[in-house]
Amino acid sequence: MSNNFIHDNFLLENKYAEELYHQYSAKQPIIDYHNHLSPKLIAEDHIFGNITEVWIKGDHYKWRAMRTLGISENFITGNASDKDKFLQWGKTVPYTLRNPLYHWTHLELARYFDIYELLNEKSAEKIYEETSAKLQTPEFSTQNLLKKVNAELVCTTEDPIDNLEYHQQYKTQNAGVKMSTAFRPDKAILIENEGYNEYINTLGKVAGVEIRTFQDLKDALRQRIVYFNDHGCRLCDHGLDQIYFENFTENEIGEIFKNKRENKTVSHQEALKFQSAILLYLAETYHEFGWVQQFHLGALRNNNARMLKVLGPDTGWDSIGDFSQAEKLSKFLNALDSKDKLAKTILYNLNPADNEVLATMIGNFNDGSVKGKVQFGSGWWFLDQKDGMTKQMNALSNMGLISCFIGMLTDSRSFLSFPRHEYFRRVLCNLLGKEIESGELPNEMEWIGKMVADISYNNAKEYFSF
Known part of the structure; x- marks a missing residue:
């Protein structure tokens, strides 16, 4: 074994873990189905x-x-x-x-x-x-950095107002690594955000819709979903503190949105009703287009008001929130399932206390129509480390089928973050290898190796329709 800190068997504690990693996982391509890489830098091969x-x-x-x-x-x-x-x-x-x-x-x-x-x-x-x-x-260059790690596909994340020009530019290059995008419409949902009306004005211009009513907003968002779909998008992403699900009437939502557009006060309860209505509309539309929907839940963002004013959001002032997740999430998924309009869904939690909540929630809506239709996503943000990944996989194993798991993603802005896939794969193989050694799993390397290969690559390849 090398004396280097990083060596061939890094994190692999026995011969079974080594065999699983080197024979079944290490050489699998990477499908990075959610990240925040710059499509401009990729298209321009920066x-x-x-x-x-x-x-x-x-x-x-x-x-x-x-x-x-x-x-x-x-x-x-x-x-x-x-x-x-x-x-x-x-x-x-x-x-x-x-x-x-x-x-x-x-x-x-x-x-x-x-x-x-x-x-x-x-x-x-x-x-x-x-x-x-x-x-x-x-x-x-950016494209060669992706090739170095055997990336097959990367999926960036764009706002509905984006024209996807760099995705179109890159598609003509036949560069080897595929690039897709995810639709991220949170700014159209979070009606209490500062600058909401200005954003809606921009969305309307891009969609060619004058947005005065709630129906106008739905029409504009649908226009952008069609546009994204026509340019190869097959999934969306939402970064929310929790899923919203309040009882509402169409008349209520129309009045709430009208008041907002007239710069009148919208109460927090009214905002929750509005957010429930638009989220349900979007989710039904995703199902119509055959997309995968992702929900990243539980971040408490922008805690340091002083530094937020100086540096803006996404600069390191966020933490884990302790929002209640189960009840609203269940009602939301059930409302969609009751209409047979529940798309393939990936749920991510930021609070580790919610591991078992999500691991059991997915089982409520896996209806046999699709393998792993509703997924418990890999450890995210503060949890995408060895302990967080292990706890997520243990919860999924104990309460679901880890064999159907679609594995890791970077969720990163860095072109050097892709060894996180290797890190995840090593943690997975070591977890299984230790249980083979202890007798908790049988010494059936071919079958367990197939499961490792599926989690590393094959399940994601089958799940998404890029």
Whole structure:
């Protein structure tokens, strides 16, 4: 075995885990069905100027760690040079021991740059120069970075107002790795958000609909779903604190939306009714078009009002929320299922206390029509680490069928985040390998290996219709 920290059998604790990973999982292509990569950078086959540009900018996981260590914001999102920002990150890395950042950092250095030296304050300058020199060559362009990790398909996430020009541009290139998109209409749903009316005005212009009434809004969103569908989109995504499901009448919703468009006050209860109505409409429309719907539930966002004003959203000030999930989610799924309009659905929780809630909820609506129709999604955000992944897979195994699981996704803005798939696969294989060794699972390597290959790739390939 290599003396390197990252080696062939990293995280694999016995011969069964090693065999499962190397023979059945490692070489499987990657279907990254949800991320926040820039389609512009992919279509233009962008070449990054240095490691900070591709690795630290926009990565609020790293930013939170640096802030915790007491590093000035100037070296995180401020005006310090890219090199100085990287040197500060290098100083931080040894302090991230037992945080998944430590594993991810060294996996990414190894897989993309063939660097096995530990990143720390002493090695940071050398690693900065070596990685930045490599990144400035065509071999490390965005498209080639995706090829390096055997990505078959990446699915970015766009707002309904996006014209998908870069997806169209990329489609003509026959670049090897496929790119699709997910429809993310949350700004049209969250009626209490600041700037809601301005957004609706923009949506109307893009859709060619003057949005005055609730029906106008539904028509505009449908127009954009048609547009996205015509350009290859086959799934949506929602990032919500919880699923909304309140009783309402069409007249109520029409009046609530009318009041909002006239800049009148909308109460929180009225907002919940409106959000319930538009979410149900969208979900029924997704079913009509044969899309997969994804719901990321449970984030408590923008907790630091002072820093939100300075840096804006998605800059590292979010945490796990303790919202009640089960009752409204059940009613929402049941309302759709009762009309036979429940699309394939993936549910993700941010609060680990909800693992068993979701693991049992999916079983209520898996009706035999499709293998794994309703999925308990992989550990997300704060839970996409070894412990979080293991707990999610244990809950799914105990209360459902892990054999039908569609596996991992990056949910990342970084082009260097794809070793998270490898990380997940190693955790999966080690979990199974340990149970084979202990006698909890039979030594049926061919069958268990098939299950590993399915979770790593085949199930997602079958589930989505890109």
